[in-house]
Amino acid sequence: MFVVSALTILGFYLAQRNVAANVERDLQENFRAELSWLHKVQELRHAALEERCRALVANPRIHAALEDNALDLLYPSAKDELRDLMEGEEPSPEQARSLHARFYRFLDGAGAVLSPPNPKDVGKLSAEAEEQLAFKKLPEIEQIGYLSERADDARATVNEVMAVPIFSMETGGVISALVVGFQPFELAGKGAGVGVKSGIWLNGQLHLPSLPESAQAVLGGKIANAVANSDRAQGNFAVSVDDAPHLLFYKQLNPDSFFPPAYEICMYPLADSMARLHWLRWQIGGAGALLLFGGFVASHFVAARLSVPVEKLAVDSEKNRAQRKRAEAALASTSEDLKRSTRYSANASHYLKTPVTVLRAGLDSLLAREDFKPEVYEELSGLLHQTHRLTGVIDDLLLLSRLDAGHFQIRSEPVNLSQLVEEWLDDLNALADSVDVQIEKKLPAELYIAGEKQYTSLIVQSLLENARKYNRTGGRIRVAARQANNEVVLTIGNTGRPIARPAQEHIFERFHRGSTRSDVSGHGLGLNLARELARLHGGDLKLVCSQDDWTEFELRLRTSKPTASRADKLG
Amino acid sequence: MGFRLGLSAISIVLFINVSAFGQAVVEGRVELPKSHSAPVMAKRYEIVTSGGVLATQPPLAVVYLDGSFPKRTAPPTKQVAQKDLAFLPSLLPVQVGTRVEFTNCDDTYHSIFSYSPAKRFDLGRYRPDERPIPSEVFDAPGLVTLRCDIHEHMRGLILVLNTPYFVTTDTDGRFRLSGLPSGHYTLKAWIDSKTTRERPVELRSGATLHVDFP
Numbered sequence: 096m097f098v099v100s101a102l103t104i105l106g107f108y109l110a111q112r113n114v115a116a117n118v119e120r121d122l123q124e125n126f127r128a129e130l131s132w133l134h135k136v137q138e139l140r141h142a143a144l145e146e147r148c149r150a151l152v153a154n155p156r157i158h159a160a161l162e163d164n165a166l167d168l169l170y171p172s173a174k175d176e177l178r179d180l181m182e183g184e185e186p187s188p189e190q191a192r193s194l195h196a197r198f199y200r201f202l203d204g205a206g207a208v209l210s211p212p213n214p215k216d217v218g219k220l221s222a223e224a225e226e227q228l229a230f231k232k233l234p235e236i237e238q239i240g241y242l243s244e245r246a247d248d249a250r251a252t253v254n255e256v257m258a259v260p261i262f263s264m265e266t267g268g269v270i271s272a273l274v275v276g277f278q279p280f281e282l283a284g285k286g287a288g289v290g291v292k293s294g295i296w297l298n299g300q301l302h303l304p305s306l307p308e309s310a311q312a313v314l315g316g317k318i319a320n321a322v323a324n325s326d327r328a329q330g331n332f333a334v335s336v337d338d339a340p341h342l343l344f345y346k347q348l349n350p351d352s353f354f355p356p357a358y359e360i361c362m363y364p365l366a367d368s369m370a371r372l373h374w375l376r377w378q379i380g381g382a383g384a385l386l387l388f389g390g391f392v393a394s395h396f397v398a399a400r401l402s403v404p405v406e407k408l409a410v411d412s413e414k415n416r417a418q419r420k421r422a423e424a425a426l427a428s429t430s431e432d433l434k435r436s437t438r439y440s441a442n443a444s445h446y447l448k449t450p451v452t453v454l455r456a457g458l459d460s461l462l463a464r465e466d467f468k469p470e471v472y473e474e475l476s477g478l479l480h481q482t483h484r485l486t487g488v489i490d491d492l493l494l495l496s497r498l499d500a501g502h503f504q505i506r507s508e509p510v511n512l513s514q515l516v517e518e519w520l521d522d523l524n525a526l527a528d529s530v531d532v533q534i535e536k537k538l539p540a541e542l543y544i545a546g547e548k549q550y551t552s553l554i555v556q557s558l559l560e561n562a563r564k565y566n567r568t569g570g571r572i573r574v575a576a577r578q579a580n581n582e583v584v585l586t587i588g589n590t591g592r593p594i595a596r597p598a599q600e601h602i603f604e605r606f607h608r609g610s611t612r613s614d615v616s617g618h619g620l621g622l623n624l625a626r627e628l629a630r631l632h633g634g635d636l637k638l639v640c641s642q643d644d645w646t647e648f649e650l651r652l653r654t655s656k657p658t659a660s661r662a663d664k665l666g
Numbered sequence: 667m668g669f670r671l672g673l674s675a676i677s678i679v680l681f682i683n684v685s686a687f688g689q690a691v692v693e694g695r696v697e698l699p700k701s702h703s704a705p706v707m708a709k710r711y712e713i714v715t716s717g718g719v720l721a722t723q724p725p726l727a728v729v730y731l732d733g734s735f736p737k738r739t740a741p742p743t744k745q746v747a748q749k750d751l752a753f754l755p756s757l758l759p760v761q762v763g764t765r766v767e768f769t770n771c772d773d774t775y776h777s778i779f780s781y782s783p784a785k786r787f788d789l790g791r792y793r794p795d796e797r798p799i800p801s802e803v804f805d806a807p808g809l810v811t812l813r814c815d816i817h818e819h820m821r822g823l824i825l826v827l828n829t830p831y832f833v834t835t836d837t838d839g840r841f842r843l844s845g846l847p848s849g850h851y852t853l854k855a856w857i858d859s860k861t862t863r864e865r866p867v868e869l870r871s872g873a874t875l876h877v878d879f880p
Binding site: 154160264 | 720779780781782783786811813814815818819821
């Protein structure tokens, strides 16, 4: 935020400086343009004056007076002929007055002023001023000059003077000149803007009526310096007048003139523009601050908006962590429970096996005696059979507890499943209590799966025994095997009452029996154990269907290629 | 009375005699300046100034017999017309005391004036139908430059002479002055405002003198 603020402020500062420079340059250019426009007006005025003076000096009577040696008639003739120049139509509009002459004089062939018989008619001039009108040599083109004259009151006035040569109609040479004095063109008050001061610098002296004399003297010196140090006819520099900054422009009014050089001085007050600049600066600064503040607020707002999901995420993750911890604790306790139960199962199996073995040994020894009645032997045989069943259950439990504990691993090797199934089917037929069932088999000759034969055999045994046990009289068992991709699929189906639909999803659970038939032996661990072992083999066991007198299981096991040694053995 | 008559008769006879027998003639040629290609203005106004010299264009000269002659009572009135913004003739020699009428033949105003020392006058503006025709008596010898206040380039010259014996040459410079009194005189040829040549001449009645001004 600080970096952004600093960068923004820097940006605004630079922009402000740039704008300020532009404003100043524009100001100068505007002022120059304005001045140049005024100069054009001035040039037009000069052209008009020149035209007028030329027309006057073309007057036949003036020519007659000069050419026909009648100088005594010169001023009297001029009085009539130049009457409008002197008198005009007063009061006149400003422009007309600016063309109105204050005085005029004729110069003789040598450039000296021809004294008028009656100065009143031609505009009074002091002798000193009159001298300034004289030339050493008559000019051949119009000359513009400026004449400062200290009138009776202390204030000096400046006249714009135009000297127009008069050419003899007879000799073609310059025989005289008419010098006419006008009121100078006022730059100020002609649309040059408020507060603009204009004057004329002449002979080292500044004539700027709106300034006090002392200030004029000081400024005059500065202009003299600037003029002396610059070879250009115009320029500008900044000055301070009355403690107010001004831009001062100077421009030579009469370059290449026979008259002494005069400079037009134009002062433009910078106070107003500086105030405007100041105000602009404030505006830019204010806008910048406002923008920065706005940005600050907006960024806070956005940040707040953005942080909501982050905070939520933090809370959620906290919750998640708590949940996870709980789950982990639960898992740990479950695992502990499981371990304990596994340990318990193992212990139980162990502790059960010993008394069963003792029991069986006792029953065997009792059967070996020959002093019992035959019905006692039958009873003992039945009990012995029960101890065998009990041993089977204990073995299964022991195996399951090993599976649960995760300690159990099979040593995977190629197992000929076809052969295994055939062996078990043979055993099945040989069973004493075998019901009358027909066996259909569809087995490829050599189907090898990856597994440990002892446990693969357990799965097949369990499934085939179930197919036989839960069959009906005159029913059938169908065993089929096929290879699909990397698996061998063994399906074992049997006729008989199907498993009740609600019970179907529980048949693989421990101690569950699909049928409540009391005549069917079993302890409800077979399918559970078979599936656990199938999964341990990297395969699976599932119920395909059980309805309409048909129940079918599907066993999937990973295929394997028969090893060379195994093949040799088989061969 | 008879004497008077006789005197008169004698004088008339004498005069006639003088006229008949005493008349001298001067003829010749004035070498005129080369007629340079005339600028437009010269053609129009006929008086040109070159190097401060007034002359006619094409060049003409006035040949006159200088001297003191009994003044005629009333020299005949002469005319200078303003026609096509030009004085016509552009150069008029007159004897002192001659009245010259300035007829305006243009459809515009003219304002004839002169600041020449020989004659300053100002007839002011007038229209063609101005009556009486503005005129001026030229009573002092000298060259008078005629100007028009309105048309600043119009120039006319009136050469006021003391003598009644003068003639304007043709454009070749040829002249013939007849009826001159016999005697010793100076024959002058005015060529332009700055150039007047002169020759002393001995005139004998009945004789024709040939004088060339080179």
